Amino acid sequence: MAARRAKSAGPATRLAAVVNELTKTAGKHGEMGVAAARTIGYRTAMMAGTLTDPLSATDPEFVRMGAEKVEAVAEATSAMAVxxxxxxxxxxxxxxxPVQAATLALASLGTCRSPLDLVGxxxxxxxxxxxxxMNAGMHFVESAASLAGAGLPAFHRRARANARRLARVQR
Known part of the structure; x- marks a missing residue:
C-alpha cells in the first residue's frame, strides 16, 4: 500500500517504499511462522490427550481449527483478487x-516540415x-510487492491470536 502512495515521488523513493513493504511482509511471515509452530505444538498435545480421554475430543478448539482456516482462506482470496x-x-x-508513445510519434510525423522537425x-x-x-515498470514492481503481502494479514492475525489463546489455555 505504501508503494502505491509514493507514485508521485521519484524512482528512488518508490523503490525504497517497495523495499519497505517487502521487509514488512517478510517480518510478518517470520512472526506467523513462530506463532504457527506454537499453535501446532499446543494442538498436537491436545490431540494426543484425546487418546487417553476420548471425551476431550469434544473440545470446541477442534471445530475452530477447520472453521478459522476456511475463514482465513476466504478473506485472503478476496484480498489477493484485488x-x-x-x-x-x-x-x-x-x-x-510505449505503444501509445509510438502512436503519438507516428501521428506527429505529418506535422514535420523539415529534417529538424523529424529529429524533434x-x-x-x-x-x-x-x-x-519506466513508470509502467515501477507500477508493476509496486503491484507485485503489494500482491506478495495481500493475503497474509488474514493468516497472520489468526495464527498470532491462536498462539496467544492456546498459551493461556495451557497454563
Whole structure:
C-alpha cells in the first residue's frame, strides 16, 4: 500500500517504499511462522490427550481449527483478487505505454516540415517511450510487492491470536 502512495515521488523513493513493504511482509511471515509452530505444538498435545480421554475430543478448539482456516482462506482470496487485478493492470501498462508513445510519434510525423522537425519528433518519441516504460515498470514492481503481502494479514492475525489463546489455555 505504501508503494502505491509514493507514485508521485521519484524512482528512488518508490523503490525504497517497495523495499519497505517487502521487509514488512517478510517480518510478518517470520512472526506467523513462530506463532504457527506454537499453535501446532499446543494442538498436537491436545490431540494426543484425546487418546487417553476420548471425551476431550469434544473440545470446541477442534471445530475452530477447520472453521478459522476456511475463514482465513476466504478473506485472503478476496484480498489477493484485488492484488491480481492491479498486477494485470500494471502488466498491460508495460505494453500500452510505449505503444501509445509510438502512436503519438507516428501521428506527429505529418506535422514535420523539415529534417529538424523529424529529429524533434524522434526525440519526443524516445523520451516518452522510455518514461512510459519506466513508470509502467515501477507500477508493476509496486503491484507485485503489494500482491506478495495481500493475503497474509488474514493468516497472520489468526495464527498470532491462536498462539496467544492456546498459551493461556495451557497454563
Amino acid at each position: 492484488g491480481v487485478a492491479e498486477l494485470q493492470h500494471a502488466w498491460l501498462a508495460l505494453f500500452t505505454g 519528433v524522434q526525440q519526443r518519441w524516445w523520451e516518452e517511450s522510455v518514461s512510459a516504460g
